[in-house]
Amino acid sequence: MEPITAPIIDFTSLAPVLVLSVFAMMVLLVDLFIGRNKSVLVFISLVGLLCAAVSAFAKGTEIPVSSFNGAYIVDRLSIFFTMIFCMSSALAILLAVEYNKREGIRVGEYYSLILFCTVGMIVLASATDLIMIFLGIEIVSICLYVLAGIRRTDPKSNEAALKYFLLGAFATGFLLYGMTLLYGTTGSVKLATIAQLLNSGEVLAQPLMLLGVVLLVIGFGFKVAAVPFHMWAPDVYQGAPTPVTAFMAVGPKAAAFAAFYRLFAEGIPELAPTWQMTLSIVAVFSMFFGNLGAIMQTNIKRLLAFSSVSHVGYILIAVIAKDTLGSASLMFYMLSYAFMIFGIFGIIIILGRKGHENLELEHYSGLGFKHPLLALCMTMFMLSLGGMPPLAGFVAKFYIFQAALNEGFLWLVIIAVLNSAISFYYYLKVIVFMYMKEPIGEFKISLTPITLFVVAVGIIGTLELGIFPGPIIFLAQY
Amino acid sequence: MVPLSHYLILSATLFSIGVLGVLIRRNAIVVFMCVEIMLNAVNISLIAFDRHLNQHDGQIFSFMVMAVAAAEVSVGLAIIIALFRNRPTVNLDEFNLMKW
Numbered sequence: 258m259e260p261i262t263a264p265i266i267d268f269t270s271l272a273p274v275l276v277l278s279v280f281a282m283m284v285l286l287v288d289l290f291i292g293r294n295k296s297v298l299v300f301i302s303l304v305g306l307l308c309a310a311v312s313a314f315a316k317g318t319e320i321p322v323s324s325f326n327g328a329y330i331v332d333r334l335s336i337f338f339t340m341i342f343c344m345s346s347a348l349a350i351l352l353a354v355e356y357n358k359r360e361g362i363r364v365g366e367y368y369s370l371i372l373f374c375t376v377g378m379i380v381l382a383s384a385t386d387l388i389m390i391f392l393g394i395e396i397v398s399i400c401l402y403v404l405a406g407i408r409r410t411d412p413k414s415n416e417a418a419l420k421y422f423l424l425g426a427f428a429t430g431f432l433l434y435g436m437t438l439l440y441g442t443t444g445s446v447k448l449a450t451i452a453q454l455l456n457s458g459e460v461l462a463q464p465l466m467l468l469g470v471v472l473l474v475i476g477f478g479f480k481v482a483a484v485p486f487h488m489w490a491p492d493v494y495q496g497a498p499t500p501v502t503a504f505m506a507v508g509p510k511a512a513a514f515a516a517f518y519r520l521f522a523e524g525i526p527e528l529a530p531t532w533q534m535t536l537s538i539v540a541v542f543s544m545f546f547g548n549l550g551a552i553m554q555t556n557i558k559r560l561l562a563f564s565s566v567s568h569v570g571y572i573l574i575a576v577i578a579k580d581t582l583g584s585a586s587l588m589f590y591m592l593s594y595a596f597m598i599f600g601i602f603g604i605i606i607i608l609g610r611k612g613h614e615n616l617e618l619e620h621y622s623g624l625g626f627k628h629p630l631l632a633l634c635m636t637m638f639m640l641s642l643g644g645m646p647p648l649a650g651f652v653a654k655f656y657i658f659q660a661a662l663n664e665g666f667l668w669l670v671i672i673a674v675l676n677s678a679i680s681f682y683y684y685l686k687v688i689v690f691m692y693m694k695e696p697i698g699e700f701k702i703s704l705t706p707i708t709l710f711v712v713a714v715g716i717i718g719t720l721e722l723g724i725f726p727g728p729i730i731f732l733a734q735y
Numbered sequence: 736m737v738p739l740s741h742y743l744i745l746s747a748t749l750f751s752i753g754v755l756g757v758l759i760r761r762n763a764i765v766v767f768m769c770v771e772i773m774l775n776a777v778n779i780s781l782i783a784f785d786r787h788l789n790q791h792d793g794q795i796f797s798f799m800v801m802a803v804a805a806a807e808v809s810v811g812l813a814i815i816i817a818l819f820r821n822r823p824t825v826n827l828d829e830f831n832l833m834k835w
Binding site for chain 2: 261387388391392395399402403406409410412413415416417418419420422423426427429430433434436437438440441444445446491492495496
């Protein structure tokens with residue numbers, strides 16, 4: 258046996274992780290000494306996220322840099338995703354400020370859990386080693402289990418947490434078994450070494466390895482809620498507090514996709530024909546069942562849950578088209594998806610009030626007459642999710658389809674376009690409710706400045722990415 | 736010397752028992768235990784591969800798995816307790832406030 262060599266610790270590439278961890282612990286500590294007013298914690302968390310976003314550039318222009326014996330990498334993908342994570346966590350915290358006050362969630366842990374979760378997401382997006390990917394996924398998941406159940410006295414929140422926890426832990430088992438088989442058949446946990454070994458053809462076509470790949474698809478499928486592993490999503494989305502739902506629809510999903518992309522496109526590209534086929538089937542099922550499921554929903558959060566399942570289908574196409582354009586379109590999609598989702602959930606929070614969250618679609622009837630501006634924003638987000646030009650959703654889908662066409666997946670693109678058409682049915686249903694039905698009661702909305710700010714950010718982002726996508730696509734592609 | 740395949744078969748059997756348990760049993764605590772069986776089945780094959788390949792990565796990986804499993808236990812039991820305070824049951828079939 259060769260002796261274990263201690264890795265050279267590279268603090269600058271770990272900078273965002275370290276900064277955020279420190280701030281998250283600081284939030285926990287400060288929480289002990291302040292009273293019931295938690296606005297200090299919000300401030301500290303936002304400063305922490307800002308510092309983390311800045312420190313992501315600590316490596317300057319010398320990227321990509323691999324450190325810790327090839328277990329951790331700072332490159333275009335990881336920096337771009339770090340930006341998405343910091344932004345989405347900041348928006349999730351801003352959404353929660355007034356919501357928590359209204360619903361009586363007076364816990365400071367909320368903010369530190371979001372920061373810890375962000376740490377996990379950054380680790381996940383930068384990991385190039387099976388152990389690191391596993392750790393990242395678990396840091397994210399464990400924080401999310403707690404966040405989903407943070408309303409301890411609410412049975413729905415409890416139920417969401419339990420379902421999420423049991424199915425998440427179940428998925429972890431599959432993921433781990435897949436990683437173990439990959440390790441056992443290649444003899445390495447480093448993605449680069451695995452790719453090298455596969456390239457030299459030493460381990461190809463071992464049935465155990467293929468079994469490992471299938472198990473990995475199952476594990477990741479659970480984590481990103483792809484059909485047929487999506488059954489937890491609607492319940493968890495519905496039961497979790499609304500800001501948490503928005504958060505878990507964007508950040509953790511983006512992180513899981515970053516790791517998904519890295520593992521499959523950089524670790525085992527030699528097996529591409531196998532996993533591209535498997536993933537195509539999963540993608541097609543996700544799009545179909547997500548859209549068909551969403552058509553039947555009457556609760557807006559469940560509708561968005563099914564819609565996010567169908568979006569997972571589109572994003573999987575970006576993973577399948579594994580070249581540079583694939584990763585660039587993945588980043589662009591996640592960024593525009595973040596703007597749309599936070600905008601929508603901001604409006605959902607505004608429309609609720611203490612004790613009445615107003616989550617049924619019929620509560621939205623007549624919104625267009627009473628609050629035209631809010632209804633207009635909602636309309637824009639819905640159309641953007643469906644993929645209507647000139648909004649962000651259209652451009653994002655366009656790039657993904659282009660990446661898939663470059664790789665020769667014409668049939669997949671045709672199915673995806675058909676599905677976009679189906680999805681307009683339920684996105685337009687919301688719009689029909691807002692503009693063409695009589696209100697069923699008085700609107701008692703809670704127009705609060707910070708939540709409105711989040712909606713405004715969403716609108717600006719959706720328009721900006723839709724009309725001038727050039728600079729962002731350039732950043733994503735170099 | 737026990738060959739590698741024996742360990743792998745043991746690990747696969749344990750893993751299947753865990754999966755079946757999660758799918759069949761209705762008690763939240765038992766389901767949770769089955770998840771832990773799955774994780775430990777993975778540990779067995781990690782160590783077996785590690786020994787077979789004469790490396791260290793597998794051992795380190797299995798330590799990580801244990802640490803994470805411990806963290807998961809603490810969070811999971813806390814969730815089950817919080818739930819039990821609101822409704823005194825751990826039967827998964829009774830958690831149907833939302834459409835399953």
